[in-house]
Amino acid sequence: MERFSVQKKEFKDILPANTLKTRVPQVEISREIKPAPSRYRNEIAKYIIHRSDDCIKCGKCAEICPYGVHVLKPGYKYFAMPKSYLCTGEACEKTDHFCIPQCPQKALRMVKNPMIEALGDYRWPADMLLATWRMAETGAPPSEAYEYDYHCGNSGGGFDRIRFKFPEKPPVELADDEIDTSIILNRRDDGRPRIKIDVPWYGGGMSFGSVSNVTQLSKARAAVAWNIFSCSGEGGYMERMRPYDDHMITQVATGLFGVREETIQRVPIVEFKYAQGAKPGLGGHLLGDKNTPAVSKIRESVVGISLFSPFPFHSVYSIEDHMKHIDWIKHINRRALISTKVSTPTDVDMVAVGSYSAGTHIIHLDGGYGGTGAAPDIAKKNIAMPIEYAVAKVHKFLVDEGARDKVALIASGGVRTAYDIAKAIALGADGVVVGTAELISLGCVRCTRCSAGRGCPRGIATTDPGLAPQIELEWGTQRIINLYNAWRIELIGILKRFGMRSVRELVGRSDLLMHLDYNNDAHDSSTDSVIQPRKSC
Secondary structure (H helix, E strand, O other): OOOOOOOOOOOOOOHEEEEEHHHOOOOOOOOOOOOOOHHHHHHHHEEEEEOOOOOOEEEEEEEEOOOOOOOOOOOOOOOOOHHHOOOOOOHHHOOOOOHHHOOOOOOEEEEHHHHHHHHEEEOOEHHHHHHHHHHHHHHOOOOOOOOOOOOOOOOOHHHEEEOOOOOOOOOOOHHHHHHHHOEEEOOOOOOOOOOOOOEEEEEOOOEEEEEHHHHHHHHHHHHHOOOOOOOOOOOOOOHHHHHHHHHHEEEEOOOOOOOOHHHHHEEEEEEEEOOOOOOOOOOEEEEEOOOHHHHHHHHHOOOOOOOOOOOOOOOOOOHHHHHHHHHHHHOOOOOOOEEEEOOOOOOOOHHHHHHHHOOOOEEEEOOOOOOOOOOOOOOOOOOOHHHHHHHHHHHHHHHOOHHHHOOOEEOOOOOOOOHHHHHHHHHOOEEEEHHHHHHHHHHOOOOOOOOOOOOOOOOOOOOOOOOOOOOOHHHHHHHHHHEEOOOOOOHHHHHHHHOOOOOOHHHHHHEEEEEEOOOOOOOOOOOOOOOOOOOOO
8 A cells, every 4th residue: 555645734823832832744644545455364254255176267257256256366276265255245146247156167155154143233233344344445335235224233223213214306416526515613703713624523532542552543644634633532642643733632531631731732622521421420441451651651640550530520510610621721722622522411401501601612412322342331321311312402402592503513422324424413413423433444343342451352442562563554544534435425425315415404404314113104124115215224
């Protein structure tokens, strides 16, 4: 893979004077889509192609397969092992290039991989994992081989039970380049930058400690390419992030790990993390095994000691206290926007309007489906309000209070696909924060080892110096860039079917949605007239 182009670019003198001495020239990273194949020789496949000894190496299968499953290299005596993960399986049976019956020796056989039954979980079933890996590899929406568009997850709730009511025919025909997917994050007209991002999502907070530094940097570099943001999480701000400052959010969380005014001055957005949807009332967790010397240095803690953030800021017990926190950041960094991240209790609407009144620019709602394996099982999915209910509730309350147009409403907690993004926006969000999907694009298999011991065996959510080097920085960056491109293609497709020229037209359009539990006319049949012309989540 070619190296990314890194160029110096000028930056505006909009920082406090005392930070300009340490300002590092910012990089530019290409958004070009390039293949980023799996780093494993034999990627997990939905279907497995077996070739028997009856094969005479005639090359017929390699000739007719358009997906590159069969490889007969010139000058080699034998076929390479079939690249089964590229096979579209049962979807290919309907085509004239299905290799199995066309083999003259009947040497090919296709079976469904039994491993698929054990891969993933209810929210991230195997097909969704495989489809996300393919998007990260190619930069394009997945093929029909995966039950992705309509199957979604098997959780039995949340976005999995919500459908779009697409019209049978778009009200107006639009080209892809006529559709605007950008959103604005500052609507207060307070003299601070009116930041616009090119797509309605950005990367969630993952601290160095919860994930490796390569994972963090891959997220940051992809954010530069897509003109969006990534978040440092609550574990401090690595020096290696300096070239990406203009696309970073730094978090001020209840544990105040690694929080320094110098790093606050470097970024365009500062986020107060009051609570996380996966474990509200518990604070952050980093177990001692992951608190390595490098992590403890940036967090200013003792090596090997488990780090638990308190649930509340001990200096914030009212909206007035929250306002003092916001004023502190606004004074330290005269250009920064303020984001307030909260979980979703039953009175989340009151929390949101209070935060708006205190001066925040972005209200970040984190629902109960989010988080990694670091959250205790007793808390996940059992405490916070599901994000689909919280977004609609807060959106309506802010509209009634006359404040909706003055603040950006961002949702997170279980956003997995472009369809989930569109649903969250239709319920009332301006955009979303994504987290787990980025890790999936890097090869996560949902083994839930994020928090334990050495962490992720695939080198994603680990601080172990023997595991983290499994991921190359440029490969990780390209995988996330590709995933974002596939999502944007799908989002544009959704907007085109509604005849919308901008994603901002979709905000709050809950009339375009239906819930399968409350709509007697809606069901999962492929002949459903409401969900036609194709079933989509």
